[in-house]
Amino acid sequence: MKFVVKKEKVEFILPNRGILKISSEPLKILNKFRQIDISNREAGGVLLGRFVLDSDNIVIDKVTSPQSKDRRSRFAFKKMDSYHQHRITQEWTETGGKINYIGEWHSHPEINPNPSSLDIQEWKRKSKEDVYDNSFLIFIIVGIESISAWTVTKVDQSIIKLDVVHGKEKTE
Ligand SMILES: [Zn+2]
Structure with missing residues (x-):
């Protein structure tokens, strides 16, 4: 089976009506880890991004890839390598606090991905316990044909699936 992925921009609507945008560089990395082949293993990493000034918009500038x-x-997929935390600190320091840890991503061998019960448990735990500069964390799952995103709030761990702004990524 062959899947064709359109390389267009991917944007979501945040619960506060802001826009979540994935920049082209991190989008390339996410697309690279789509589990198109039966031999492809799950991948994941952290999302590093910016809160856009005078708006509720968030831009994902970088993502980390699976490490050894x-x-x-x-x-x-279980993130065990200390590299991810190292990159968070490094990006934050080098940009004077402009680039922050904003969430996590991982892949699923599903056409259109949905979180497993373990994912939900883990997302709730992270949004409650992790140190971050926002009222929610963002979680992305990269499926075979589509990328989906959710937010989980710090205050009560409520999970919201985000609507996509720009059409479907799937092409026939
Ligand atoms: Zn999962």
Whole structure:
């Protein structure tokens, strides 16, 4: 089976009506880890981004890729490598606090991805316990044909699936 992925921009509507945009560089990385082949293992990493001044918009500028100590299988990804935390600190320091840790991503071997019960448990835990500069964390799942995003609030861990702004990524 062959899947064709349109390389267009991907944007979502945040619960506060701001726009979440994935820049082209991180989008290329996410697309690279789509589990199109049966041998492809799950991948994941952190989302690094900016809160756009005088707006509710957020831009994902960078994402980290799987590292050697991360645990990867066809149906699971566990971020174990210290590289991800190192990159968060490095980006934050180098940009004088402009680039922040804003969430996490991982891939699924599903056409249109949905979080597993383990994902939901993990997302709630992270949004509650992680240190971050916003009222919610963003979680992205990269499916075979589509990329989906959710927010989970710090205050009560409520999960909202974000609507896509620009059409479908799928092409026939
Ligand atoms: Zn998952």
